[in-house]
Amino acid sequence: MSKSATSVRFAAVGDLHATKDSAGTLRGLFAQASAAADVLLLCGDLTDYGTAEEAHVLAEELSAVSVPIVAVLGNHDYESGTPQLVCEALSRAGVRVLDGEACEIEGVGIAGAKGFAGGFGRGSLGSWGEPAIKQFVQEALHEAMKLESALAKLRTQRRIALLHYSPIAGTVAGEPVDIFPFLGSSRLEEPLLRYPVDAVFHGHAHRGTLEGRTVNGVPVYNVARPLLLRLHPDQPPFRLFELPRERADVQQPAVAAALAAAAPDG
Ligand SMILES: [Fe+2]
Ligand SMILES: [Fe+2]
Numbered sequence: 586m587s588k589s590a591t592s593v594r595f596a597a598v599g600d601l602h603a604t605k606d607s608a609g610t611l612r613g614l615f616a617q618a619s620a621a622a623d624v625l626l627l628c629g630d631l632t633d634y635g636t637a638e639e640a641h642v643l644a645e646e647l648s649a650v651s652v653p654i655v656a657v658l659g660n661h662d663y664e665s666g667t668p669q670l671v672c673e674a675l676s677r678a679g680v681r682v683l684d685g686e687a688c689e690i691e692g693v694g695i696a697g698a699k700g701f702a703g704g705f706g707r708g709s710l711g712s713w714g715e716p717a718i719k720q721f722v723q724e725a726l727h728e729a730m731k732l733e734s735a736l737a738k739l740r741t742q743r744r745i746a747l748l749h750y751s752p753i754a755g756t757v758a759g760e761p762v763d764i765f766p767f768l769g770s771s772r773l774e775e776p777l778l779r780y781p782v783d784a785v786f787h788g789h790a791h792r793g794t795l796e797g798r799t800v801n802g803v804p805v806y807n808v809a810r811p812l813l814l815r816l817h818p819d820q821p822p823f824r825l826f827e828l829p830r831e832r833a834d835v836q837q838p839a840v841a842a843a844l845a846a847a848a849p850d851g
Contacts, residue, residue: 624693630659635663635670693745778800795816
């Protein structure tokens with residue numbers, strides 16, 4: 586599919602859970618996504634056990650992609666204690682792996698972080714009591730801060746946030762209520778209120794809900810592949826999302842403010 590002059594198309598999917606036996610099984614999906622979109626977004630759990638071998642299989646499958654790829658890691662990519670090996674293998678394959686960083690592709694800013702668990706709203710775990718509880722909550726806060734610092738760097742009109750864990754309860758609904766606290770954290774929603782984006786993509790909740798919204802109305806999409814496969818078995822398992830291309834004649838707010846400040850009075 587040729588590029589659109591007026592919009593940028595994203596194909597988003599998470600929870601590929603690539604194993605050493607996945608060779609040849611993901612290439613078709615990636616080729617379809619690459620043909621349908623200008624950018625491929627990968628929302629974590631890219632490998633099943635986070636081994637270098639799995640990451641190499643995935644990297645090989647990703648050679649079917651001819652558009653830029655931006656990713657965050659998921660909890661499964663940490664299972665073997667070597668997420669850096671997963672990151673390195675993917676980076677060598679040209680994937681931009683975001684861990685509290687931001688990048689700009691086709692004029693759209695993308696901020697990414699894995700995120701963490703902890704629960705939603707009144708069910709959020711508080712930092713109180715044993716050191717282990719405080720450490721757990723601290724990890725959620727740390728991931729939220731990573732997302733915030735990545736968002737703060739973006740100067741584009743159009744912005745996307747990429748996560749593995751969910752920032753809202755709405756897109757994990759469908760999972761057993763007992764495990765909601767392990768599927769995401771409202772702490773990840775807070776930076777999204779301070780730095781609004783056009784859309785949020787996450788995975789992790791394989792049996793959740795496809796769409797929800799933050800309290801300030803930003804659409805949140807759960808793109809866990811098992812969920813997409815189950816709910817849309819007749820379609821390739823990725824979500825397509827489109828944003829208008831940034832117009833060169835529209836000044837950025839920060840640039841406009843700087844120009845206004847520099848202009849002489851009157
Ligand atoms: Fe997963
Ligand atoms: Fe996960």
